[in-house]
Amino acid sequence: MMSLKPRAVAFDEKWEKIEETVTLVLTLGAIKQKYWNERFSDIYALCVAHPDPLADKLYLETKSLLENHVRDLCVKVSAQQDENLLSEYYKHWLKYSTGAKNLNCLYSYLNNQYVQKTKMTEADIMYGGTHSHDSGDRNVRNCHETTGELGLDIWQRELIIPLQNRLAALLLACIKQDRCNQNTDSPTTTIRGVIFSFIDVNMFKNKSSLELFENVFEKALILETGEFYSSEASAILQECDVSQYMEKVINRLSEEKLRATKFLPPSSHTSVEKEVQTKMIADHLATLHAEAPAMVAQENTRDLGNMYKLLKTVHGGVSVMVKQLQEHIKQKGLQATNNLKGDNVPAQFVESLLKVHQKYMDMIKNLFSNDQQFVGALDKAFESVINHRVTSRNICKSPELLAKYCDSLLKKSTKGLNESEVDDKLAQSITIFKYIDDKDVFQKFYSRHLAKRLIQQQSHSMDSEEAMINKLKQACGYEYTSKLHRMFTDMNISAGHNQKFQEYTSQQKIELGINFSINVLQAGAWPLGQSTLTPFSVPHELEKSVQAFEAFYHKNFSGRKLTWLHHLCQGELKVGFTKRTYLITMSSFQMAMLLVFEKTDSLTCAELQQHTTLNDEQFYKFLQSLIDCKILTASEEVLEKTTVLKLNFDYTNKRTKFKITVASPKETQQEVEHTHTSVDEDRKLYLQAAIVRIMKARKVLQHSLLIQEVISQSRVRFIPQIPMIKKCIEVLIDKQYLERSSSSSDQYSYVA
Amino acid sequence: MSNDIDSTENDGENGIDSQKPEKMFTLKKWNAVAMWSWDVECDTCAICRVQVMDACLRCQGENKQDDCVVIWGECNHSFHNCCMSLWVKQNNRCPLCQQEWSVQRIGI
Numbered sequence: 001m002m003s004l005k006p007r008a009v010a011f012d013e014k015w016e017k018i019e020e021t022v023t024l025v026l027t028l029g030a031i032k033q034k035y036w037n038e039r040f041s042d043i044y045a046l047c048v049a050h051p052d053p054l055a056d057k058l059y060l061e062t063k064s065l066l067e068n069h070v071r072d073l074c075v076k077v078s079a080q081q082d083e084n085l086l087s088e089y090y091k092h093w094l095k096y097s098t099g100a101k102n103l104n105c106l107y108s109y110l111n112n113q114y115v116q117k118t119k120m121t122e123a124d125i126m127y128g129g130t131h132s133h134d135s136g137d138r139n140v141r142n143c144h145e146t147t148g149e150l151g152l153d154i155w156q157r158e159l160i161i162p163l164q165n166r167l168a169a170l171l172l173a174c175i176k177q178d179r180c181n182q183n184t185d186s187p188t189t190t191i192r193g194v195i196f197s198f199i200d201v202n203m204f205k206n207k208s209s210l211e212l213f214e215n216v217f218e219k220a221l222i223l224e225t226g227e228f229y230s231s232e233a234s235a236i237l238q239e240c241d242v243s244q245y246m247e248k249v250i251n252r253l254s255e256e257k258l259r260a261t262k263f264l265p266p267s268s269h270t271s272v273e274k275e276v277q278t279k280m281i282a283d284h285l286a287t288l289h290a291e292a293p294a295m296v297a298q299e300n301t302r303d304l305g306n307m308y309k310l311l312k313t314v315h316g317g318v319s320v321m322v323k324q325l326q327e328h329i330k331q332k333g334l335q336a337t338n339n340l341k342g343d344n345v346p347a348q349f350v351e352s353l354l355k356v357h358q359k360y361m362d363m364i365k366n367l368f369s370n371d372q373q374f375v376g377a378l379d380k381a382f383e384s385v386i387n388h389r390v391t392s393r394n395i396c397k398s399p400e401l402l403a404k405y406c407d408s409l410l411k412k413s414t415k416g417l418n419e420s421e422v423d424d425k426l427a428q429s430i431t432i433f434k435y436i437d438d439k440d441v442f443q444k445f446y447s448r449h450l451a452k453r454l455i456q457q458q459s460h461s462m463d464s465e466e467a468m469i470n471k472l473k474q475a476c477g478y479e480y481t482s483k484l485h486r487m488f489t490d491m492n493i494s495a496g497h498n499q500k501f502q503e504y505t506s507q508q509k510i511e512l513g514i515n516f517s518i519n520v521l522q523a524g525a526w527p528l529g530q531s532t533l534t535p536f537s538v539p540h541e542l543e544k545s546v547q548a549f550e551a552f553y554h555k556n557f558s559g560r561k562l563t564w565l566h567h568l569c570q571g572e573l574k575v576g577f578t579k580r581t582y583l584i585t586m587s588s589f590q591m592a593m594l595l596v597f598e599k600t601d602s603l604t605c606a607e608l609q610q611h612t613t614l615n616d617e618q619f620y621k622f623l624q625s626l627i628d629c630k631i632l633t634a635s636e637e638v639l640e641k642t643t644v645l646k647l648n649f650d651y652t653n654k655r656t657k658f659k660i661t662v663a664s665p666k667e668t669q670q671e672v673e674h675t676h677t678s679v680d681e682d683r684k685l686y687l688q689a690a691i692v693r694i695m696k697a698r699k700v701l702q703h704s705l706l707i708q709e710v711i712s713q714s715r716v717r718f719i720p721q722i723p724m725i726k727k728c729i730e731v732l733i734d735k736q737y738l739e740r741s742s743s744s745s746d747q748y749s750y751v752a
Numbered sequence: 753m754s755n756d757i758d759s760t761e762n763d764g765e766n767g768i769d770s771q772k773p774e775k776m777f778t779l780k781k782w783n784a785v786a787m788w789s790w791d792v793e794c795d796t797c798a799i800c801r802v803q804v805m806d807a808c809l810r811c812q813g814e815n816k817q818d819d820c821v822v823i824w825g826e827c828n829h830s831f832h833n834c835c836m837s838l839w840v841k842q843n844n845r846c847p848l849c850q851q852e853w854s855v856q857r858i859g860i
Contacts (some may be wrong), residue, residue: 023763127795138797457783482817486817490817516781518784520786523788539779549784553788557788557860558860559792559830559858560860561790562786565787570783573777574778574780576778577776582853693838746859
């Protein structure tokens with residue numbers, strides 16, 4: 001057991017032995033455990049020597065020993081011919097770096113006790129203090145590094161630096177050989193090992209451990225990479241078209257990625273890749289961009305995919321493609337919706353647009369990995385297709401067509417589609433709906449169709465109806481669908497009324513004589529034009545029902561009045577004057593006309609009109625429908641007041657149960673126009689409400705800011721025209737909601 | 753109104769009913785449609801300036817459209833019930849005719 005007590009030591013005697021062992025350590029020679037332990041103790045003894053510790057001297061001696069060793073190695077390595085230089089360097093580096101690590105263990109007492117103590121603190125580094133010089137402890141002032149660090153430092157200084165140019169040049173030559181698919185002069189492990197030695201030699205340094213690597217090798221590598229790929233790019237372009245060029249570049253890039261993992265530290269991977277991209281893509285952007293229009297036009301998927309892969313690496317590189325694609329989709333969309341003919345234009349319109357949409361969605365997903373820029377281009381293209389007008393005077397038909405499409409899906413007549421297919425198609429139509437600017441126009445048409453479906457009980461499924469309203473609500477908010485919801489709830493409430501009314505009539509022992517049911521609609525929620533209202537004297541067969549229901553209703557509600565909408569009522573009339581009996585569904589007006597013939601076989605138009613009290617327009621329209629279906633005959637082709645009407649006793653029909661409809665295409669056209677004008681009225685109200693809301697919150701606001709705010713608030717519904725907003729502001733000033741500020745002419749303030 | 757619906761229906765199927773039926777037309781079914789509105793003299797609530805058939809702005813904002821009913825005073829003027837209940841806290845007179853406000857009825 002050795003003594004730990006400090007005592008006087010003869011340095012030279014100890015050092016001689018240490019020197020011998022250190023040399024063995026550095027050359028990875030065999031050292032017996034006994035000697036290793038002895039040297040360990042010797043180092044301890046020197047460090048704690050009495051009266052003066054000899055650590056400093058030991059350190060300096062070791063340092064010069066290492067320096068001499070490495071200088072010798074440098075001479076050996078540099079004497080090598082180029083072809084052997086890398087492998088010779090690598091061989092010695094492997095040995096030396098392991099040796100240095102072991103040496104660090106042998107010197108652990110010195111390293112732990114002296115080096116750690118004198119390591120500069122953060123503060124010293126910050127304020128430039130050189131602690132060891134000021135401390136006065138001269139014995140350890142040179143011990144800045146552990147022996148391991150010292151050894152690597154010396155390697156860097158005495159070997160790498162003198163040989164750096166030769167080493168770098170040889171490494172670059174090898175990498176170039178690899179790029180040219182030639183065998184490299186040195187094996188991969190050697191190349192990689194030499195490159196990594198530039199980093200590993202600094203492994204103890206926390207900061208800037210890559211500095212040497214960057215200066216000695218990486219800078220040159222990037223430069224060389226740039227030159228190589230620059231000339232490679234020009235060479236390929238000389239003999240290939242852009243399509244082939246792109247394939248080659250993609251190959252080059254993936255090869256280079258592999259090469260980087262083979263030879264280089266992770267820190268260099270991106271910089272090398274960047275450089276290749278710059279030289280092969282960014283420098284030839286114009287050439288690539290020039291091909292974009294043709295590729296987009298031909299929808300050449302392979303080329304487009306390749307081009308995206310290349311251009312996305314360059315900042316702003318894809319913008320040309322994005323623009324091209326946007327225009328392309330727009331053209332395809334317009335083509336798909338141009339010149340639609342036939343009966344089902346709405347379905348053609350929506351379904352062909354959806355097809356185009358799906359196609360390009362798929363393209364963007366498959367080729368452009370759902371890049372937001374392309375998705376944005378698709379959206380913009382569709383916005384312009386769907387809101388396209390031939391001229392600014394024309395109205396955009398999309399909202400109407402889409403609403404009709406939804407109507408055709410939700411109507412009972414839809415053949416061959418089950419409920420889930422209908423729901424799918426409705427869900428898809430929301431895709432189109434989202435692009436519509438004039439969502440309020442859509443709502444008008446939609447609510448009119450919905451009203452018709454609900455009142456005439458034409459809905460395919462109430463679940464589908466409700467689901468669709470909820471989808472619209474999701475897209476546009478509660479307010480947008482509140483009237484649709486209201487209509488829907490009116491139907492449910494009416495079902496309750498019918499049930500209660502039945503109980504009421506049986507309790508009161510009222511015999512209506514007919515099967516009566518009713519829908520009570522809330523005024524204002526339903527898009528029912530007032531234009532169709534006409535005087536009408538209810539046939540006495542119905543009077544009892546009307547009176548009984550009104551009595552029932554007023555008993556249950558207070559403050560309400562009921563208006564009977566006879567033009568929407570329908571009845572089933574059993575016709576018994578013919579050979580067979582028919583059950584015919586018809587409107588109240590038609591019923592009223594036919595019921596008059598109960599007492600007489602022939603009447604003039606004037607007489608019949610007097611009985612029903614209908615106005616001219618409605619009277620002739622409904623009368624014509626009865627003549628058209630041959631239940632009545634008229635003495636003249638063109639109906640006059642004096643035309644004689646008779647029941648057709650020879651009436652026959654294959655079907656015994658059917659419905660007489662009133663064909664009125666002219667009215668539909670009117671309705672369309674009416675819808676558009678009522679949209680304008682609604683918009684004005686909507687804008688006024690928006691302005692009041694904004695001004696109430698802001699109190700005082702500049703004209704331009706107010707306009708901006710109004711536009712941004714209205715956008716979910718429609719794109720407001722600025723003149724209309726201005727007009728609404730004027731109206732509100734007249735109504736004294738707002739006033740112009742006295743201080744500034746383009747400012748408004750809210751009048752509470 | 754006919755009470756022999758069933759018998760005529762049976763005859764009708766054969767189509768060789770030579771006798772004249774008692775009734776040429778029989779009403780079997782009627783699906784009526786009616787619209788209800790508040791029985792008011794003026795369509796607009798003078799307090800909030802919104803149509804009485806629509807909910808007042810406060811109720812629209814709170815999604816309570818269904819609860820927004822109309823109230824009539826003895827003077828026969830009508831307003832949204834919620835508008836009026838706020839109004840009378842400040843001034844117990846009808847905003848239109850300045851008569852002392854007393855409730856005639858509330859809509860249901």
